Amino acid sequence: MFDNGDEVVANPTVESDAELAFEGALRPASLAEFVGQTKVRGQLQLLLRAAAMQNRTADHILLAGPPGLGKTTLAMIVAHESERPLRLSSGPAIQHAGDLAAVLSSLLPGEVLFIDEIHRMARSAEEMLYLAMEDFRIDIMVGKGAGATSIPLDIAPFTLVGATTRSGLLPNPLRDRFGFTAHLEFYDEAELERVIARTAGMLDLDIDKEAVAEIAGRCRGTPRIANRLLRRVRDYALVNDTAASKDAVRAALELYDVDERGLDRLDRAVMMTVLERFDGGPVGLSTLAVSVGEEAETVESVVEPFLVRVGLLTRTPRGRVATRAAWDHFGITDRNSSPASDEL
Incomplete structure (x- = not known):
């Protein structure tokens, strides 16, 4: 807050800094505090303890899975539990080999380098990363054409933690250089209830168990969505x-167009288009995207995975088809099904 004459006005910079600090506080600081992903936590704990006992940097780690499951948080925990500094970057920010060379050459010994969406790095940067991950060395090209020369540059030993939502897009040579690959799974409702209860405590929000369970059932198995819905309820x-x-909870989430199965406005728009306009399908992706006014990539990568996972939509060679559960969920009669005959 600052004084502007007779008025006391909120300082937006102070408020935004406080908000960022709170967002950081929501993230668990250790594997013991991290909820869910039991198998991955055990694997990471073994990897980090072995590295500490041998006084070496931990193996490179690849974290794969859908958005919102804790990949960034786990990268921060790796640095914290290794007692190493953390450097944050992202694949889209590394569009040239020189961008990666600048990051790698400035790393401190033992530092943890986190690259989010690593599958979106430029190909030239990926090829430079191969040598850096194996030999802690990079080759820098000086000059152009026939007079160009390669100068080897040693870099400090480091641990690379890569995160990807589409591991299939990673080239095999890069994927094989990670010493450990963790596949994060969606959370069950019991785990989500623990996440919500923890966040509610940090928000100083008094919420009963039934309300927590209601939110857990609508957040699509994703802690990030659970925390976001909890804040809207607050x-x-x-x-x-x-x-x-x-x-x-029901009133708040109805206001924000989140139904009892976690479907939002776009999810329902896609399903209603398939059910009503195309009689349950099949319908092609591009046609479906145009019908709902969205990009095909948005429908394919954001909407469809959840609809397929909860059994409302299936993908076939001919296109997208609504399931029997979808007709039942939206209370629409399947016009393609013939009534049972009473005749013998």
Whole structure:
């Protein structure tokens, strides 16, 4: 806050810094605090303890899985539990080999380098990374044409933690250079309830168990979505001066177009288009995307994985087809099914 004459005005810079600090506080700082991914946590703990006992940098780690499951948080935990500094970067930011060379040459001994969306790095940078991961060395080209020369440059030993939502796009030579690959799975409702209860405590929000279970059932198996929905429930309870009860959760999430299965506005638009306009399908991806006014990539990578996972949509060689569960969920009669005959 700062004084502007007779008014006291909020300082947006201070408020944004506080918000960022709070977001950071929501992330667990250790594997013991991290909820879910039990198998991955055990594997990481063994890897990090072995590295500490041998006084060496940990093997390179690849974290693969859908968005919002904790890949960035696990990278931070790797650095924290290794007692090493952390350097953050992303694949889209590394579009030239020189970008990667600048990052690698400035690393401190033992530093943890986290590259988010690593599959989106430039191909020239990927090829430079091969040598860096294996031999802690990079080759820098000086000059052009016939007079160009390669100068080898040693870099400090480091641990690379790569995160990807599409591991199939990683070239095999890069994938094979990771000493450990972790595949993160969606959370079950019991794990999500623990995540929500922890976040509610940090928000100083008094919420009952039924309300927590209601949110857990609507957040698509993803902690990031669970925390986001919880904050909308907090806002609703605050503005309406009411308790964060099950009824408040239902009212808040209805306001934000999140139904009892976690479907949002776009999910329902896609499903209603398939069901009503195309009689349940099959319908091609591009046609479906145009019908709902979205990019085909958005429908394919954001909407479809969840709809397929919950059994409302299937992919066939001819296109997308609604399942029997989809007709039942939206309360629409399947016009393609013939009524059972009473005749013998």
